[in-house]
Amino acid sequence: MGSKTLFKWPKQITNSLVVQLIKAEKDVHKAVNMFDSATAEYGNGFRHDHETFGLIISRLVTVNQFRPAEGMLERMKQEKCMVTEDIFLSICRGYGRVHRPLDAIRVFHKMEGFQLRPTQKAYLTILDILVEENHVKRAIGFYREMRELGIPSSVVSLNILIKALCKNKETVDSALRIFQEMPNRGCQPDSYTYGTLINGLCRLGNISEAKELFKEMEQKGFSASVVTYTSLIHGLCQSNNLDEAIGLLEEMKRNDIEPNVFTYSSLMDGLCKGGHSSQAMQLLEVMDKKHHLPNMVTYSTLINGLCKERKLREAVEILDRMRIQGLKPNAGLYGKIISGLCAAGSYQEAANFIDEMVLGGISPNRASWSLHVRMHNMVVQGLCNNVDPPRAFQLYLSMRTRCISVEIDTFDCLVKCFCKRGDLHKAARILEEMVLDGCIPDEGVWNVVIGGLWDRKKVREATEQLLVELQQKFVEAES
Numbered sequence: 001m002g003s004k005t006l007f008k009w010p011k012q013i014t015n016s017l018v019v020q021l022i023k024a025e026k027d028v029h030k031a032v033n034m035f036d037s038a039t040a041e042y043g044n045g046f047r048h049d050h051e052t053f054g055l056i057i058s059r060l061v062t063v064n065q066f067r068p069a070e071g072m073l074e075r076m077k078q079e080k081c082m083v084t085e086d087i088f089l090s091i092c093r094g095y096g097r098v099h100r101p102l103d104a105i106r107v108f109h110k111m112e113g114f115q116l117r118p119t120q121k122a123y124l125t126i127l128d129i130l131v132e133e134n135h136v137k138r139a140i141g142f143y144r145e146m147r148e149l150g151i152p153s154s155v156v157s158l159n160i161l162i163k164a165l166c167k168n169k170e171t172v173d174s175a176l177r178i179f180q181e182m183p184n185r186g187c188q189p190d191s192y193t194y195g196t197l198i199n200g201l202c203r204l205g206n207i208s209e210a211k212e213l214f215k216e217m218e219q220k221g222f223s224a225s226v227v228t229y230t231s232l233i234h235g236l237c238q239s240n241n242l243d244e245a246i247g248l249l250e251e252m253k254r255n256d257i258e259p260n261v262f263t264y265s266s267l268m269d270g271l272c273k274g275g276h277s278s279q280a281m282q283l284l285e286v287m288d289k290k291h292h293l294p295n296m297v298t299y300s301t302l303i304n305g306l307c308k309e310r311k312l313r314e315a316v317e318i319l320d321r322m323r324i325q326g327l328k329p330n331a332g333l334y335g336k337i338i339s340g341l342c343a344a345g346s347y348q349e350a351a352n353f354i355d356e357m358v359l360g361g362i363s364p365n366r367a368s369w370s371l372h373v374r375m376h377n378m379v380v381q382g383l384c385n386n387v388d389p390p391r392a393f394q395l396y397l398s399m400r401t402r403c404i405s406v407e408i409d410t411f412d413c414l415v416k417c418f419c420k421r422g423d424l425h426k427a428a429r430i431l432e433e434m435v436l437d438g439c440i441p442d443e444g445v446w447n448v449v450i451g452g453l454w455d456r457k458k459v460r461e462a463t464e465q466l467l468v469e470l471q472q473k474f475v476e477a478e479s
Contacts, residue, residue, distance in 0.1 A: 013038065013046045022055055028063050032056060048079070054087045061094035069094070070107070073114075083114045089125050096129035101138075104129050120151050124160065131164040136171070139164045155187045159196055166200025175200065176209075191217070195228040202235030210235055226252070230263040237270025245270055261287070265298045272305025280305055281314070296327055303333050307340040315340065331357065331368040338375050347382035351391055354379060364404060377410045384417040392417065393426060400433070408439045415441070419448045435470060 010017075018038045025031040035056045039048065053076050060069040069091055076083050088111050095104040108126050111118055123146045130139035143161050147153070158178060165175035179197060182189050194217040201210035214232055217224060229252050236245040245267055252259055264287050268280040280302055287294060299322040306315035315337055319329055334357050341350040354375065364372040376399050383392035396414060399406055411434040418427040434441060 009038065009041055009046075011044075013041055013044070015049050015052050018048070018052050019055055022052070022059065028059050028065070031059050032068075048081065050076070050082045050084055050087070053081060054084065054090070057087055058090050061090055064094070064098055066091065066094065066103070073110070077114060083116065085111065085116055085119060085122055088114075088116070089122060092125055092129065096132065099133060101129050101133040101135055120146075120154070120157075123151055124154075124156055127157065127160050131160055131167075134167060136164050136167050153185050153187060155182075155190055155193070158182055158185070158187055159190075159193050162193065163196045163200070166196060166204075169204050172200060172204055172206070191222040191225065191228075194222060195225055195231070198228050199231040202231045202238075205235075205238070207235045207239045207241070223255075224257070226257055226260055226263065229257060230260065230266055233263060234266035234269075237266055237273070240270075240274065242270050242274055242276070258290075259292075261292050261295055261298065264292065265295065265301060268298060268305075269301045272301050272308070275305075275309060277302065277305035277309050277311060277314075293325065294322075299327065299329075300333060303336055307336040310340065310344065312337065312340045312344060312346075328360070329362075331362050331364075331371055334362065335371050335375055338379065342378050342382055345382070347379055347387050348391065350379045351383060351388075351395060354395065358398070358402075363402070373405045373407070376404050377407045380406075380410050381413045384413040389417050389421060396430070406434075406437065406439075408434075411437075411439050412442070412445055415445050416448045431470060 018035070022031045022034055025034060035048070035052065038046065038052070053072055057069045057072045060066075060072070073083065073087070073091075075081075076087075088107060091107050092104040095101070095107065105126060108118065108122065111122070123142070127139055127142055127146070130136075130142060140161070143157070143164075146157070151157075162175045162178055165171040165178070175197065179189060179193060182193070194213055198210045198213050198217075201207070201213070210232060214224065214228070217228075229248055233245045233248050236242070236248070249259060249263070249267060252263070264283050268283050271277065271280040271283070284294065284298070284302065287298075299318060302318050303315050306312070306318065319333065319337060322329060334353055338350045338353050341347070341353070376395065380392050380395050380399070383389065383395065392414065396406065396410070411430060414430045415427050415434070418424070418430065431441065431445070
């Protein structure tokens, strides 16, 4: 963990002093060195206890130093220091935070080797981690194990189980049955129970059932949280019930529940999909006044909606606003704007955005490959059509340098463009690269090339020689 820090301890060193000093040290490595320095005082009668051990383990877990943290557990065992369940659970929660649920279970089972019998709290911690990580089958099996060991049902355990069963359509009916049976088990549903079910039902598209539960929740006097409102607003927007969704936003305000960025983003998404991007923009201004910073989803929603309605200037402004905030647009957002500009005939501006992508380091990957191919070919073809042929050629060269596939229609467009311009050198080069790429020129391309040569008063022999060479290269590429 690093070199040991020299530290002069007083004659009377206490565990509370060690705890105080370790808490005050912001650097975890220095805190560990301090812990080890205190260990060196064992000869003077000081001994680490469960509090100092527990604190240093917690500090190690916060920086994902799990092996050293588990090593401290073994030290505690060797030094016959009392190990508490909470120390084990701090490591389990750490593994859950970094999406390693199986390691959380492994540490949970290590408790037996320390003569610790897990309590209901420990079981619920692991159950919740499994559900959060979408290990639904394992979570249900773990719940059954709890029941077999005699751990009673509680509102908390049933809420976690309901959350697990709401993950997919096949088990959501079981979640509703458990909800209905809760009073018979001596567990009254609470606001979290209702919120969990409403969220699950909305996510699965069962909006009518979610609305009924929401009404029942209000009738029983439970206050819906911002998460529950947001879930229902999102579900209503997805089912195109925009008026109801807007009504719920107003209800939130009346109930003094502050909408968050996810609430606004959900409603903006619904408005944009319904062709109401202007209203969505108004919500963005509301967010700004309330100091809610938009996220990638918010900006993506707006740009998609604005481009769909051909409001390209506004879409570009949102892109600029996004960059000012420090968020980096992805290939998908650039693609929306570039496609919109091409549809409006603004090919040079579209080419500017492609250049911006390249300068910004946005390169094709497995997920965005086809999008990059489509964007580049679309812009090159547009530039060829008497807009800016030299730039079309430069973008074509850039495509070849970056191994972005050139479509046959783009090759055709480039060859015809430069033949008509009388630039037969570029046309011949493109035609040669076209053949080498395995694209077969059609009769129209050959006619344009030949026509261009005759227009330049080239002799028949030169024409025939060029055709022979190109056909030979085509044959070689085919073989």
